[in-house]
Amino acid sequence: RGIGPAYEDKVGRRALRVADLGDAESIAWKIERLTAHHNALRRGLDLPEIDVAALKAEIAAIAPKVLPYAKPAWRVLDDAFQQSKRVLFEGAQGVLLDVDHGTYPFVTSSNVVAGQAAAGAGVGPRKISYVLGLVKAYTTRVGAGPFPTELHDDIGKKLGEIGHEFGTNTGRPRRCGWFDAVLVRQSIALCGADGIALTKLDVLDDFDEIKICTGYKLGARTLDYFPAALKEQDAVEPVYETLPGWKQTTRGVRSSRDLPAAAIKYIRRIEELIGCPAALVSTSPEREDVILMRDPFKA
Secondary structure, three states, rough: OHHHHHHHHHOOOOOOOOHHHHHHHHHHHHHHHHHHHHHHHHHHHHOOOOOOOHHHHHHHHHHHHHHHHHOOOOHHHHHHHOOOOOOOOOOOHHHHHHHOOOOOOOOOOOOOOHHHHHHHHOOHHHHHHOEEEEEEEEEEEOOOOOOOEEEEOOHHHHHHHHOEEEEOOOOOOOEEEEHHHHHHHHHHHHHHOOOEEOOHHHOOOOOOOOEEEEEEEOEEEEEEEOOOOOOHHHHHHEEEEEEEOOOOOOOOOHHHHHHHHHHHHHHHHHHHHOOOOOOEOOOOOOOOEEOOOHHHOOO
């Protein structure tokens, strides 16, 4: 299931690519390699083998619908840059799900750091002039894996309920915890982020006090980074700094002048700890409810 098997085929040099759709001979050869691999696995799992004729027919039907939209992406993008057009790349998934830099093996199958926008799309890294990182005002995770600030109490449950934290694809409740400045600072370094969009500030409106993780304890050691070894990732204990809550609504606020003083203090403290400015702050699920602290396009 999922993207994993497709990435396995890619690194195994047996995957079909869009460029192959116009070449029936290449498709036949690649399908032969693909089915030799996958049918052996399917036989071992007592599953029916892939119907090669049916697969070829499906691909033949799809090809004419896809090929009109197939062009060398690097060339399209290079033309846009040559014409001084603005190009926006959008990534998916959190940095700690990156296959190389994340909480391996609890990761996705690809690189999701900002640099992958250049490598994956086919542009030089210097073409990316500004990197905006998206960060919630608290921390969440779907599924298994290390989560130092996870809350197993009523506060964690409250964060999930107010924030409607359920997996987009799975519907599973997300695990919730306090803001982890260590993980965010590390993610910013991995991506070279110039600013952050701090989202879901309004979810914290009803808390008497709010905590921020500023470091970790690992035995007798204090760490200012998230270790790479899985056992150490599981063993770290968060070191918290406590700030007063603002106990009033920020929902729908669109100007920093209308934010409670304690909310401003919370945002500023996050900026200090992660070493990166908040360019945007969102205060509801509505796209209009955003405070523009610094315009990324004028950076």
